[in-house]
Amino acid sequence: MGLFGKSLREKEEEYMRRINVSECLKQDFRMRIDDTFTLIGTGTVVVGQIASGMCREGEPVFIVQQSGVLESVITQIDIHTKARRPNHAAYAPEHVGIALRGIKKEQLNIGDILIIRNGNKYSV
Numbered sequence: 145m146g147l148f149g150k151s152l153r154e155k156e157e158e159y160m161r162r163i164n165v166s167e168c169l170k171q172d173f174r175m176r177i178d179d180t181f182t183l184i185g186t187g188t189v190v191v192g193q194i195a196s197g198m199c200r201e202g203e204p205v206f207i208v209q210q211s212g213v214l215e216s217v218i219t220q221i222d223i224h225t226k227a228r229r230p231n232h233a234a235y236a237p238e239h240v241g242i243a244l245r246g247i248k249k250e251q252l253n254i255g256d257i258l259i260i261r262n263g264n265k266y267s268v
Contacts, residue, residue, distance in 0.1 A: 156228045165198070168235045173197035173205075173260035175242070180252045186220060188247045190258065194236040199260055201232040205244070208257045216244040 150158070178192040199205065201221055207214040220243035221234050234240045242258070 159225070159228050163235045163238070165235060168196075168198040171197040171236070173199045173258070175199075175240075175258045177207075177252060177254055177256045177258065179254065180249050182249050183243075186243050187245065188249050188252070189220075189222075189241045189243050190252065191239075191241045192258075193239045194234060196236050197260065198233055198235045199242070199258075203260055205242075206259045206261075207244075207247070207252065208259055209253065214247060214251060216247045219243045219245050 174195045174197060175190075175192045176195065177190045180188065180190050182188055199218055199221065201218055203218050205216055205218055207216060221230075221232065222241040222243075223230060223234055224239045224241070234242075
């Protein structure tokens with residue numbers, strides 16, 4: 145324990161024990177889009193809480209909408225916590241921002257679902 149409470153390493157270890165990474169690896173990634181915005185130099189970013197599974201930078205992702213399915217690639221992940229070091233991956237139930245390649249903000253709606261299936265294949 146540090147002089148002013150837990151050290152950063154202790155906080156990170158405690159946080160990772162709560163996540164249950166092994167269970168996240170078995171599940172398909174699912175996240176409901178709560179908000180979308182555009183950042184200069186980054187592109188379109190979607191924000192939401194991961195419902196199940198995990199995602200990594202560079203993985204293909206499907207965006208399921210009422211009108212159909214869009215395909216994109218995760219270019220960047222911003223985890224909204226200071227409790228752990230970024231490792232280019234995010235796990236359920238973290239609240240994250242995910243940058244998507246080739247997608248415009250106008251193409252997305254709040255409530256759309258991001259999905260990564262085992263084998264990276266999606267069928268409607």
